[in-house]
Amino acid sequence: MSQNTFQTHHGMVDILPEESGKWHYLEALIRETAREFHFGEIRTPVLEPTELIARGIGQLTDIVSKEMFSFSRGETNYVLRPECTAPVARAYVQHHLDQKGGAQKLFYIGPMFRAERPQKGRQRQFHQFGAELIGTDAPIADVEIIRFMMRIYEKIGLTKTTLMINSVGDPESRADYRNALQEYFRPNLNNLSDISRQRFEANPMRILDSKEEEDQPFIENAPLITDYLNEACSRHYAHVKQYLTDSGIPFVENPRLVRGLDYYTQTAFELISSDLGSQDALGGGGRYDLLIEEIGGRPTPAVGFACGMERLMIACEALGIPLGEAPSLDVYIVCRGEGAQRWAMDRITDIRKQGLSCTMDFSGKSIKAQLKDANRQNSRFAIIVGDSELEQQKFTFRNMQESTEEALPFDEIVGKLNSAFDK
RNA sequence: GAGCCCAUAGCUCAGUAGGUUAGAGCGCCAGGUUGUGGCCCUGGAGGCCGUGGGUUCAAAUCCCAUUGGGCUCCCCA
Numbered sequence: 240m241s242q243n244t245f246q247t248h249h250g251m252v253d254i255l256p257e258e259s260g261k262w263h264y265l266e267a268l269i270r271e272t273a274r275e276f277h278f279g280e281i282r283t284p285v286l287e288p289t290e291l292i293a294r295g296i297g298q299l300t301d302i303v304s305k306e307m308f309s310f311s312r313g314e315t316n317y318v319l320r321p322e323c324t325a326p327v328a329r330a331y332v333q334h335h336l337d338q339k340g341g342a343q344k345l346f347y348i349g350p351m352f353r354a355e356r357p358q359k360g361r362q363r364q365f366h367q368f369g370a371e372l373i374g375t376d377a378p379i380a381d382v383e384i385i386r387f388m389m390r391i392y393e394k395i396g397l398t399k400t401t402l403m404i405n406s407v408g409d410p411e412s413r414a415d416y417r418n419a420l421q422e423y424f425r426p427n428l429n430n431l432s433d434i435s436r437q438r439f440e441a442n443p444m445r446i447l448d449s450k451e452e453e454d455q456p457f458i459e460n461a462p463l464i465t466d467y468l469n470e471a472c473s474r475h476y477a478h479v480k481q482y483l484t485d486s487g488i489p490f491v492e493n494p495r496l497v498r499g500l501d502y503y504t505q506t507a508f509e510l511i512s513s514d515l516g517s518q519d520a521l522g523g524g525g526r527y528d529l530l531i532e533e534i535g536g537r538p539t540p541a542v543g544f545a546c547g548m549e550r551l552m553i554a555c556e557a558l559g560i561p562l563g564e565a566p567s568l569d570v571y572i573v574c575r576g577e578g579a580q581r582w583a584m585d586r587i588t589d590i591r592k593q594g595l596s597c598t599m600d601f602s603g604k605s606i607k608a609q610l611k612d613a614n615r616q617n618s619r620f621a622i623i624v625g626d627s628e629l630e631q632q633k634f635t636f637r638n639m640q641e642s643t644e645e646a647l648p649f650d651e652i653v654g655k656l657n658s659a660f661d662k
Numbered sequence: 663g664a665g666c667c668c669a670u671a672g673c674u675c676a677g678u679a680g681g682u683u684a685g686a687g688c689g690c691c692a693g694g695u696u697g698u699g700g701c702c703c704u705g706g707a708g709g710c711c712g713u714g715g716g717u718u719c720a721a722a723u724c725c726c727a728u729u730g731g732g733c734u735c736c737c738c739a
Contacts, residue, residue: 246730301737305663322739329729358733367739433734448737500738520739535722547739561733575697614699625697639699 250355250361250363256566258343261552266348266564268394269368271298274385278346278370283326284349289316295325295534297501299441308363319352319661324502324527324543325534327371332536346387348548360518360550367523369545373531376540378478379491379525381506382486388510388522388544389488397512397551398559402488404508407444408468408474409528415466419442427457447495463494472505479506498523502530506542514557515550522546569595569660571621574642580622586622586649595656614638620659621650 248255252264252287273280273433289311289353293303308319319324331338334345348368357363370387372380385402408416420443428436435446435454447458468476484492490508498507507525515521524544531539555562570590572583583599590597600609608625613621623635628646636652637644647655 249731284738333672353738354733355737357731365739370739394697500739517734518738522739538720545739550739573698577722605692605693607699610697610699612699618699621699623698627697637698644698 248363250357251337252362260566262548262561265395265548265551269346269348271390272371272387272391272394273346276344276383276390277345278387281327281329281330281345281347282349283320283323283347286317286341287326287329288484289318291329291534292318292321292325295328295502295530296322297383300500302353303589304501308352308354321353322351322500322545323347323349323367323369324545325530328373328531328534328536328541331373331539332531332534333348337374337537341347343374343379344370344372346370359516360547360553360595362549366548367545368548369543371541373541374539376528378475379482381479381542382482384524384542385483385488385508386486386525388546392510395551395555397554397558399512399514400489401511402508403493403496404479404483404504404506405493405509406465406468406472406492407497407503407507407525408464409504411470412464412467412469416462416464416560419462419467420446421443423461431436431457437544444497448497458495465494475505498525501532502527504528508544510546512554514554516553518550520547521550521554526539562585566619568598568613568616568618569620570597570656571616571618572597572607572621573601573606573609573613573621575625576625578629582624582629589653590656593653593657595660620656637657
């Protein structure tokens with residue numbers, strides 16, 4: 240490439256027309272499912288106050304400590320949102336949605352930004368869809384969220400997945416567990432990896448997440464959070480599992496599942512696919528009963544999930560699951576000569592008004608080249624116009640799939656088109 | 663932040679004991695069919711071999727640097 244050209248930033252891609260059809264398909268499927276579940280779409284700005292993200296997600300998380308795209312203008316600090324739960328929670332508080340009565344059901348689809356090194360299934364601008372159910376601590380709310388997520392994958396046909404769940408407890412349970420973990424790891428502190436040693440004080444639960452070889456033997460026998468849940472958390476978790484089973488949603492309990500963001504409490508879950516390579520999480524979520532208070536609202540329990548669109552596509556690609564059909568064209572008007580072109584420019588509108596897609600050549604190609612173009616664009620029909628057709632007012636109506644054609648007045652062609660496309 | 667791999671035509675890639683005008687398939691354009699697509703045949707366009715420097719009589723090929731890309735660790739969607 241010449242050095243005089245430009246290209247997208249590292250980890251950011253263009254989505255061209257042949258790909259955008261897949262996005263439309265998925266987005267439509269997600270929106271339709273949201274309608275069935277009666278979740279309302281929320282669209283929040285891409286830029287959020289840096290402080291919201293930092294407080295909401297947690298200063299010590301990787302996202303906040305090193306992955307934010309942020310800048311300031313004057314006194315104001317902006318950040319490109321790295322995820323959408325904190326922004327949705329912000330909107331909930333800002334617009335007093337708690338005054339609307341009942342729990343709020345919100346979903347979103349949109350781009351998120353994290354300044355990481357890109358690799359397969361991980362980009363700096365990526366897309367998530369997700370949902371939040373805000374204003375209830377009932378276990379059935381957790382199940383409603385998980386059902387919604389699973390239903391989308393079910394509709395797509397991506398069923399080769401594993402739903403892992405866990406409970407990370409409330410602050411009381413977590414404090415007990417934290418002590419237990421520190422007591423457990425303390426004697427072996429010197430044998431742990433550097434990273435785990437750093438986490439020992441800050442957040443010992445994250446040690447369980449370690450993939451370092453040397454940590455594995457210690458992690459294997461570490462105490463489990465589920466043994467330290469208090470009465471309330473334990474009951475909540477049991478209910479969630481029971482309702483999931485009743486709903487026919489298979490899951491695997493993973494007592495070592497911890498989520499990367501600080502705001503999670505109680506239920507945590509992750510949807511895994513083995514067809515994704517090293518970034519195997521399709522999506523994840525959980526309960527975050529402390530977030531809204533943390534960002535300035537009244538204490539409000541909530542639960543939600545977020546899934547990666549690109550990872551979803553990678554998994555479908557790997558499994559040969561089609562995402563919509565290739566876009567096709569209904570009619571291509573092939574014309575020869577200026578008179579024919581003028582005719583086409585008028586009639587093309589008539590055809591489009593029938594709700595059919597119609598195009599023509601704009602670069603003066605030969606008839607042969609125009610038909611080739613029509614074929615390439617997968618056009619169902621072609622109308623061929625030249626001097627003789629104009630003279631007789633009968634136009635060549637060609638069925639591209641069957642290679643048949645007949646000479647008809649324009650009105651009759653419109654009639655045939657309407658019946659062919661069942662308009 | 664660390665490691666590994668890669669860079670030749672629009673795309674996928676050949677081309678290293680350094681040696682004339684750098685190749686294929688696909689795609690694109692045109693002709694075979696003076697107004698008819700897909701299949702077939704023929705022809706054509708299109709490359710400063712990522713960029714800069716070095717070694718050499720000679721560099722796509724060897725060396726150094728640089729830029730861009732991919733994958734992996736960390737972590738996550």
